[in-house]
Amino acid sequence: MLKVLGLSILLSFSGAAFAESIADTHTDMAGCEACHMDGEPSADMAYENQTCIDCHGGLDSIDGEIHQQHDGVLDCGTCHIVHEVQDPNDTCADCH
Template sequence: MLRKLLIALFGLGLVFGAAAADTVADAHAEMNGCESCHQDGSPSSDGAYENEQCVACHGGMAELEGEQHAAHADMLVCSDCHAVHDMEVGQKPTCDACHDDGRTP
């Protein structure tokens, strides 16, 4: 009896653990397939279309919350910080990915 309970709990842990590890791209693809971000479901050569899709759904840098967005408006595009195929849902990019020279707190 105890063994069955432990196996069931382990199985549930795997299911919920896998769901928590979804990437941002996985979450978007679940909504509308790869076409959520990619024209015809295929990546563009320069990423411009994909970044336009980010802005179309989430708004431009100046509109987003957090001073890091407004500070980088017209300098960066979404994919400069958000590697959606590598980042897990809820994971935030950090400043030190670019600012490793001690100029930022």
């Protein structure tokens, strides 16, 4: 019960933490090449997903039950729409 309550509170306030897109924050570090080979998106986004894993670790190594439950099932870009300012939790309804 407390776990559900805590998650509900976190989700209700988490949108305020996303003032700019993930792409904007990563572009500030190294331009488009921070995520894309030669600055261009790959056809299947596999390179970009691997780039996320190289920096942040795989879903199995990231704290939080939600990441670990989706290990081997989803790629990072499924929930983290990087070129939009959004809360990744908003994409849960697409599958659940």
